[in-house]
Amino acid sequence: MSTTTDVAAGAVSGPPPALAPKVARGGGFGRYVLVRLLLMIPTVLILVTLVFFLIRLTGDPITAALGGRLPADQLAERIHEAGYDRPLIVQYLEYLGQILTLDFGNTITDNQPVTTVLAEYGAATLELVTYSLVVAFLIGIPFGLIAAANRDRWPDAALRVSAIFFYATPVFFAGLVAKLVFSVWLGWFPVSGRAGVRTELALGREGGTGIYLIDAIRSGNGEYVWDVLSHAVLPAMTLGLLTAGIFLRLVRTNVIGTHNMPYIDAARSRGVSESRLLRTHAYRPALIPIITVIGLQIALMLGGAVLTETTFEWQGLGFQLAKYLQARDFVAVQGIVALIAIIVALANFIVDIIAALIDPRVRY
């Protein structure tokens, strides 16, 4: 988790746009997008390579998953069939080729194509991460502004201590406590899962996007929508609050940082009100580093999603990853991790582009 470095990265915000020297370069934006796109390739390549070789350090995946359960000759035969007895470098090149065609191999324990697993459960994780981001924004940004406005007074103190508290609480423990209090003791929300059995069957029958909320709204049945939402509340709050704490600190540090800039003093001397200074003058430039950091937060959230999904038995990629880890099915693990590497690289790319759209100084 890169929270501290993020805060610091955010703290260093450049001069306000008006003061920045005008850089005029031909074909700026298109070229910038292209360069960023090309820079994604080494990132993904490095991560995929790292994951491949780290996992192969333990030996071939078939022995890892089935060793001890099959007689030695059958094991050797399966290893030979799958090609795991060839030199590692040959396997590596073949693996790279497979990834280019978006083929991640078959899982060993239940012999499904990894891509099917990814497609089937990816939507659930996407749904959870989206809800959590919404929660994090709604809580983190306004409270960060409040903390910055009341710097070193009690609201700031209370908010900062609670932000540290949220950071210190592991998501899975927060999830367990939320489950204990709100589901088991108070009975307000369901204990686990993405939807009730009846809803799940009905939505599954109709097919659809796999994102339950959209499917439920499309079915037009209010009962289903309610069921899906009530299942999402606790997981989304759990994962969202973790990120909200980080957003809060980030907004606070950045707004305080820009608030000390000379142009703020200039505006103040012209008689701009304090609240307006904060809301428009200091807040807007402070947003840019925040947007950049969101890219890194998405990586953090995907890690948190693995734990949240395991806690709430939310049938997403993270839950499947934990399941395959227990079964020692490393082909599946490798596939899921490689996909997440690609998603993270894509997210960073998109965030870079958005930052460049907002702040022309970034693209040079």
Next chain:
Amino acid sequence: MAGSRLLGRLPVVHQLRQAVGLQRGMLVAGLALTGVFLVLATLAPVLAPYGYSQLSDESGNFGAQQAPSAEHWLGTTVGGYDVLSRVIWGARTALLVIIVAVLLSVFVGILLGLVSGYLGGWVDRVLVVVADAIYAFPTLLLAIVAAIAISGGQSGLWSGVFAAAISITVVFIPQYFRVVRAEVVRVKAEAFIESAKVIGASTPRIMFRHVLRNSTRTLPVIVTLNAAEAVLTLAALGFLGLGIEPTSAAEWGFDLNKSISDVAAGIWWTAVPPGIAIVLAVLGITLIGESLNDLADPRLRARRRGKGTPADAVAQSEPVAREELGEVQ
């Protein structure tokens, strides 16, 4: 006077004197929580009523999922262990992992950052790209993959501690690398380095004596914050079943994983104590790190209002670390 002056230059003591108001409160609270954690970790055999893998005493088996009682203050787990004892022993496991992980990553990270930053060239470029790629990746997933590679999943106390620590190290090294490298690149352009070259100092001497000594001042903050993160990552690995076996050591994350089904049945005492232990340990260390971070940054440091001696003013204007965590302004 000379004695107190020297004392004032010790890392934490200096900040404790510098801090005022909330920042002082946070620092003191952090030091207190961390102190309790350290005492529990070192004195676990004395303080814990039972062993971490003890299932029975003279009066027979403990029994599984027993509610808190006079014999077992926090009840027993689903596996029949005493919850309180495992919480206390867990502090020791966490401390061991912190020490190994931080020492390893500081050593490797500083060395790589120093060599890469000072010598430059294609090695530097490759290392930067690799570190950035790793840095962008979800740390937990990386730790999972590393844990698979190192231990294949399951392990005993020392092998488990090392497996967990090395998995965490893989995540931390890029951070130290980035920070140290950025500082090194900045310091090596300073005039005194040029002077050293002119008088004929050797490259290793310049690197370790002149550059390194001037490039490590932001590290205490990162070390504290990473120590907190090491506890969280260890617990997360344990929660996903990649941790240390219950018979070889007590580990908070593992116990939380075993308590998922208890929670659905309304059994709170197996989940809450190890969880609170994690929160307090992380909170204590983070509070120290956060305070050090704020105090090192003049823009974030709370100012002493009204009275103040000239010495305070000097202490406050000391630019301890402007280029916070490697980001050069």
